[in-house]
Amino acid sequence: MSSYDLLFEPVQIGPVTAPNRFYAVPHATGHGWNQPSGAIALRGMKAQGGWGTVAVQITEISPNTDMANHPMERIWDDSDIPRHAAQVEAIKKHDSLAAIELGHGGMRARNLTSGSPVIGPTALPVLRPEVPVQAMEMTLADIRAFRDDHRAAARRAVEAGYDIIYVYAAHDISLLSNFLSINNNQRSDRYGGSFENRVRLLREVIEDTLEVAAGERAVALRFSVAEPGKQNGLRHDGEGRDVVEALAELPDLWDVNLSGWPHDSQTARFADEGYQLPYTDFVKSLTTKPVVGVGRFTSPDMMVSLVKKGRLDLIGAARPSIADPFLPEKIRNDRIDEIRECIGCNICVSMDSYGLPLRCTQNPTISEEWRRGWHPETVPQSDVERSHLIVGAGPAGLECAVTLLKAGHRVTIAEAGEQAGGRALKESRLPGLSSWLRVRDYRLYQISQAAKAELFVSSELTLADALEFGADTITFATGAKWRDDGVGSTSALAIDTGTLPLLTPDDILNDLPELALFGSDKPASIVVYDDDHFYIASAIAERLAMNGHRVRYVTPLPTIATWTDFTLDMPRIIARLNELGVELWPNMKLTGEKIFTDQLKGDQKNLDMDTLVFVGARVPNCVDGAFSSPAEGQPGDAQIYRTGDCLVPGTIQAAVLSGHQVARDILSGRSTLRDQRRDQITFSLA
Numbered sequence: 001m002s003s004y005d006l007l008f009e010p011v012q013i014g015p016v017t018a019p020n021r022f023y024a025v026p027h028a029t030g031h032g033w034n035q036p037s038g039a040i041a042l043r044g045m046k047a048q049g050g051w052g053t054v055a056v057q058i059t060e061i062s063p064n065t066d067m068a069n070h071p072m073e074r075i076w077d078d079s080d081i082p083r084h085a086a087q088v089e090a091i092k093k094h095d096s097l098a099a100i101e102l103g104h105g106g107m108r109a110r111n112l113t114s115g116s117p118v119i120g121p122t123a124l125p126v127l128r129p130e131v132p133v134q135a136m137e138m139t140l141a142d143i144r145a146f147r148d149d150h151r152a153a154a155r156r157a158v159e160a161g162y163d164i165i166y167v168y169a170a171h172d173i174s175l176l177s178n179f180l181s182i183n184n185n186q187r188s189d190r191y192g193g194s195f196e197n198r199v200r201l202l203r204e205v206i207e208d209t210l211e212v213a214a215g216e217r218a219v220a221l222r223f224s225v226a227e228p229g230k231q232n233g234l235r236h237d238g239e240g241r242d243v244v245e246a247l248a249e250l251p252d253l254w255d256v257n258l259s260g261w262p263h264d265s266q267t268a269r270f271a272d273e274g275y276q277l278p279y280t281d282f283v284k285s286l287t288t289k290p291v292v293g294v295g296r297f298t299s300p301d302m303m304v305s306l307v308k309k310g311r312l313d314l315i316g317a318a319r320p321s322i323a324d325p326f327l328p329e330k331i332r333n334d335r336i337d338e339i340r341e342c343i344g345c346n347i348c349v350s351m352d353s354y355g356l357p358l359r360c361t362q363n364p365t366i367s368e369e370w371r372r373g374w375h376p377e378t379v380p381q382s383d384v385e386r387s388h389l390i391v392g393a394g395p396a397g398l399e400c401a402v403t404l405l406k407a408g409h410r411v412t413i414a415e416a417g418e419q420a421g422g423r424a425l426k427e428s429r430l431p432g433l434s435s436w437l438r439v440r441d442y443r444l445y446q447i448s449q450a451a452k453a454e455l456f457v458s459s460e461l462t463l464a465d466a467l468e469f470g471a472d473t474i475t476f477a478t479g480a481k482w483r484d485d486g487v488g489s490t491s492a493l494a495i496d497t498g499t500l501p502l503l504t505p506d507d508i509l510n511d512l513p514e515l516a517l518f519g520s521d522k523p524a525s526i527v528v529y530d531d532d533h534f535y536i537a538s539a540i541a542e543r544l545a546m547n548g549h550r551v552r553y554v555t556p557l558p559t560i561a562t563w564t565d566f567t568l569d570m571p572r573i574i575a576r577l578n579e580l581g582v583e584l585w586p587n588m589k590l591t592g593e594k595i596f597t598d599q600l601k602g603d604q605k606n607l608d609m610d611t612l613v614f615v616g617a618r619v620p621n622c623v624d625g626a627f628s629s630p631a632e633g634q635p636g637d638a639q640i641y642r643t644g645d646c647l648v649p650g651t652i653q654a655a656v657l658s659g660h661q662v663a664r665d666i667l668s669g670r671s672t673l674r675d676q677r678r679d680q681i682t683f684s685l686a
């Protein structure tokens with residue numbers, strides 16, 4: 001008897017039964033219809049890891065909802081059925097339920113490859129302000145055709161074997177949401193105007209789908225109950241609630257969340273676990289049907305409490321199931337400390353923006369289940385035990401160590417600092433980034449449980465020390481240093497900043513524990529210059545402003561923390577900096593001592609300041625001699641490798657992937673980079 005037994009109770013969803021309460025909700029994988037093998041293996045892995053229900057991402061029902069370049073799933077015609085049947089089989093093999101999210105993107109589709117006009121309730125520009133395309137107003141015949149397409153797609157989903165068929169009205173990426181919206185639906189017929197009219201199409205499509213499901217498959221409604229910050233958006237205490245009341249008993253399952261995606265997938269920097277509950281937990285009070293909700297849930301105690309308190313019936317997860325596909329199995333087997341908790345960084349989300357297969361900071365094996373045959377929990381066992389020395393216990397070194405240990409090898413890690421964790425440890429001290437520490441903690445726990453592992457802190461090694469140790473392999477994972485010479489993304493050449501006092505993120509991060517340099521007793525005028533464009537500069541600006549300094553955030557690019565657009569963070573970062581009184585200076589390029597050149601006008605401005613914090617490029621920390629040419633990597637007998645930021649500075653996700661990759665290379669004795677399968681697109685030349 002475990003306190004988590006409640007999570008393993010079956011849940012009736014209409015005519016089907018979920019074996020437990022762990023529900024992997026639909027999310028983009030980047031492996032769309034044209035890379036099916038990766039998608040199938042990824043979802044099969046979640047089922048193997050114990051998710052009682054595994055859902056497939058938005059599946060376009062017809063050519064007039066072509067979402068390319070976002071690689072969604074498709075079920076346009078019968079030729080798509082075998083691919084879906086294979087997906088269902090991979091999920092059901094592990095006794096999980098398979099769900100499919102049928103969707104029509106409406107005014108968010110672009111139809112760039114199908115060439116079909118974008119359709120919506122009213123003739124208006126599409127819901128992507130940057131795209132110069134308009135939607136065509138649907139006639140009543142078009143509405144009938146859409147319902148026919150949805151019914152046909154549902155029939156194919158049944159034929160493919162799905163247990164749960166979704167109707168999708170969420171995230172503002174849905175024709176059904178367009179019809180609900182008073183912004184987008186300005187019709188005066190029976191599908192527009194009053195609430196009853198605007199909800200009509202949603203009701204009809206649920207009824208159509210129930211008819212096709214014929215009491216043998218369940219029908220779920222994915223619905224965003226609130227659209228915070230949107231003018232005339234749905235509110236959970238307004239029309240969002242009215243929709244739930246009006247349709248309460250119609251679907252077999254309510255899958256509820258927030259819209260748009262930046263509200264649904266909030267990062268840990270700005271939102272804690274369970275952040276959606278204040279909006280979504282009213283739903284259970286209005287329906288007897290089961291309810292699934294999300295909120296980056298990784299804590300089993302919280303999951304139990306949500307069920308006990310009647311706030312949710314099923315624990316929904318996208319990101320936690322990416323970071324740890326085996327999360328349910330670990331809870332079932334009372335291996336709570338082994339959960340690889342999502343850190344809420346949204347690197348996974350960024351990959352969807354690129355239209356590419358998922359990457360994850362915590363789980364380097366995601367998307368590689370089929371492509372490279374990687375498993376998130378196991379590594380093929382080696383016949384011969386070898387000993388490995390890893391120099392540096394940052395994300396790359398720790399991941400490399402864990403992977404080698406799993407293969408049965410002996411591993412020693414030497415870390416120069418007083419604690420393991422590298423940049424994850426340092427950056428976790430910045431506001432909102434404490435969850436970065438999970439990258440270290442998951443791996444340290446694994447290492448602490450391994451009999452053949454030793455970790456030495458306060459142990460800075462030279463090449464001679466490392467060679468003397470006598471391991472079979474030495475892997476340098478010694479990280480990188482921030483540059484102080486003006487070189488950054490927009491400047492390949494150094495910039496002469498004269499006598500200006502200049503600090504790098506290393507100076508700030510090393511000082512943070514004591515706050516000696518930057519305590520509020522010494523308010524200063526500080527310019528944080530961002531030529532890196534991810535999160536670090538903005539987090540440093542935030543921290544310095546919190547400490548009472550006058551802070552200006554200056555960047556040569558037109559937007560603030562530009563790359564955080566990919567992680568959906570940018571608007572919140574801007575709001576936070578504004579709240580703290582940080583002045584924002586986009587389009588200003590550092591060109592000399594206190595001199596900045598306006599990138600639009602070309603004129604120069606002198607910004608007076610006490611200190612410049614320069615956030616630009618980084619240089620690898622190479623241990624002297626370890627990689628001197630010409631015989632790179634081969635002094636002495638040990639094989640020498642390098643990984644992570646000391647190979648090439650990048651994100652923490654890239655360092656973890658690199659650490660995993662180098663361990664695979666060490667284990668196989670060759671570069672495994674080329675061991676990647678590709679989906680074969682078959683074609684014949686006419």
Ligand code: ADP
Nearest residue numbers: 392394395396416422423461478479644645655
């Ligand atoms: P990555 O992201 O690639 O893992 P980090 O900078 O996070 O890189 O981690 C590198 C780690 O290596 C840091 O904790 C640093 O203290 C450690 N390190 C750097 N040089 C040495 C050295 N010569 N001996 C031992 N540890 C080192």
Ligand code: SF4
Nearest residue numbers: 342343345346348360
């Ligand atoms: Fe979580 Fe980051 Fe992994 Fe996404 S990339 S699942 S947010 S740890």
